[in-house]
Amino acid sequence: xxxxxxxxxxxxxxxxxxxxxxxxxxxxxxxxxxxxxxxxxxxxxxxxxxxxxxxxxxxxxxxxxxxxxxxxxxxxxxxxxxxxxxxxxxxxxxxxxxxxxxxxxxxxxx
Ligand SMILES: [Zn+2]
Numbered sequence: 001x002x003x004x005x006x007x008x009x010x011x012x013x014x015x016x017x018x019x020x021x022x023x024x025x026x027x028x029x030x031x032x033x034x035x036x037x038x039x040x041x042x043x044x045x046x047x048x049x050x051x052x053x054x055x056x057x058x059x060x061x062x063x064x065x066x067x068x069x070x071x072x073x074x075x076x077x078x079x080x081x082x083x084x085x086x087x088x089x090x091x092x093x094x095x096x097x098x099x100x101x102x103x104x105x106x107x108x109x110x
Contacts, residue, residue: 045059
């Protein structure tokens with residue numbers, strides 16, 4: 001993983017804390033930068049914070065993220081994400097839920 005110039009980008013988005021249990025925990029598996037939540041039509045999607053010219057990560061829809069979290073963590077997944085999840089890394093074919101205790105649970109993307 002190369003880290004390029006993500007650091008400044010991460011700082012730009014750190015002001016949006018608390019709006020969502022997943023904010024600041026989702027990272028791009030392609031380049032390692034943070035993912036940001038954005039609108040795609042009426043849907044919400046999580047995409048790499050780098051421009052598309054720099055990183056072509058396959059964006060993850062919020063619906064799929066919620067479905068994955070519910071399957072892997074159970075009904076009260078939002079509290080578990082806040083308490084137990086260190087980071088969630090989005091790859092083109094999987095979503096890896098990395099726990100603070102070192103466990104990794106993997107969701108196979110559709
Ligand atoms: Zn990326």
